[in-house]
Amino acid sequence: MDRAKKLPPIFLLGLTNSTYGMCGSFACVVLPEMLAAQGVSGGRIGAIVAWILLALVWSFFLSPMLDVRFSRRSYALACAVVASGGVALTVMHHGNPLFAEAVMVVSYAAASLLQAAVGGWMGSLIPKKDEAKLGAWFAIGNTGAGGVMILLGGDLVFRLRPAAAAAALAGMMMLPTLIYLIVPAPGPDRRLASESFRQFFAEIFALLRRRTVLIVLVLLFMPAASFALCNILAGVGGDFHASPSLINFSCGIGLMLAGLAGSLAVPVIARRLPLKWLYLAIGVVGAIFTVGVWALPRLPWVFAVAMIGENVFQAAAFSVEAGIAFESIGRDNPLASTQFSLLMAASGLPITYMGLIDSHIYDLHGLNGAMLADAGISVAVCVALGAWLVWLRGRSRTIA
Structure with a gap:
């Protein structure tokens, strides 16, 4: 005290x-x-x-x-x-x-x-x-x-x-x-640094033997709701004829709104929907939003809508990822800190590899191709993960 x-x-x-x-x-x-x-x-x-x-x-x-x-x-x-x-x-x-x-x-x-x-x-x-x-x-x-x-x-x-x-x-x-x-x-x-590293890796191996952790790792490793398109849009504002000032404003306001969305909206929705399913729902709805932006003309105001919207969905996904990590930890977990760090690091991987995929497709097929690919991959992965979670739940009941 x-x-x-x-x-x-x-x-x-x-x-x-x-x-x-x-x-x-x-x-x-x-x-x-x-x-x-x-x-x-x-x-x-x-x-x-x-x-x-x-x-x-x-x-x-x-x-x-x-x-x-x-x-x-x-x-x-x-x-x-x-x-x-x-x-x-x-x-x-x-x-x-x-x-x-x-x-x-x-x-x-x-x-x-x-x-x-x-x-x-x-x-x-x-x-x-x-x-x-x-x-x-x-x-x-x-x-x-x-x-x-x-x-x-x-x-x-x-x-x-x-x-x-x-x-x-x-x-x-x-x-x-x-x-x-x-x-x-x-x-x-x-302690010596070598002692800290030895303990750290021992904890990692211990975590990877836990079924709950492995399920969450699969969920976070997959590009269900990475919204990596956010990281491309800021560099292609010219495709929408957006000025640098509009790009800055859209990205800045988008990020601030994203923080509010993650802090306020997600906890309210999570009272009615389990976090894993909420995560997949954000991926699907966000993908539909991306397709909606794809269908609009390439105008400055469309860029603002796209940037703010993609940021809000990405922040909501981040908030749910953290919630899923806490949920998997439970109470009195001696490896809580290591487990949370591992899961948060895992959630960063899809942003990286989807960013590389979106960038490659942009070079080949332009912004239209990148948007459709990002949305299509997200929906396909969400459907596959949803089916997998249903199968796991049914298997658990059968074993029980």
Whole structure:
């Protein structure tokens, strides 16, 4: 109780995740705009974004180091410096797409590790009754800060000189680290890093022997509701004759609405529909929305509708993925933290490989082909997974 009284408000603890949200939005929206202005094709832009986002998955295997040697505050600050420095370098040298991609892979990996560091740090400080509140504010910190990066950063990179824009964006990303100074930081675990990694991989192997975990992994690995098209649209606004200002506005507002959708709409619907079925329903309805956008003319207002809508569906899917992960964990699970991290890393894979598929199809058949392929694959996978879940339920009853 004494420690809880010394903590800042829950919303401030959640906003420590804002640097991660800004880095992700820069990679998914601002960078594609900058590359598109340089004449880089939409397919190439989509592939660049997909490879950057893959860092969320592989950086997961570096997370055990965050628990040893130094405090999580130190790791979070170091990761914030690397992430913001990478964004600044990218702004100054985005004329070289290969260099920008390499730098942003490192930057986004650092941001992903920052999210893991502050998540473990803040989660270890609060009482159990405040965990749901912290989770909600983490989501708001992610999407809200991401929207700010798009609305402000997307405008600054085109209005200011590269060095000034780089400094402004790096400063924005470092601003949330001021919260770190008022949050108590427990001392570091003095184990050797090798011990932490051994324990980590032992826990992973233990989880993979659990039937519930394997079912959820299959669900999250498959592209039922990845909405990877979001990561292409920002770079192909020209196909809709959309101006840079409209692109920034649509993406920024879309991301903020997405945060509200994930925080408010999903919990209400989940009271009537099991989370796994809600996840598949979001995939199907989102695919129908994508087909509806495909049928409309390529006009600026259609781009705004498409970007906002795809972001809302993607955020709703993210919210349900987290809920499914918590549902699979249950109470008093000694591997809860590792299991949640594993499932969240797994959910990032479809965004990467569907981003690569959508980008390839865009190069071959344009935006129409990419939209139809994305929607068609999503519906087919949702139907297949739905049939599989029904079969599993029937098999469980037969065995029982």
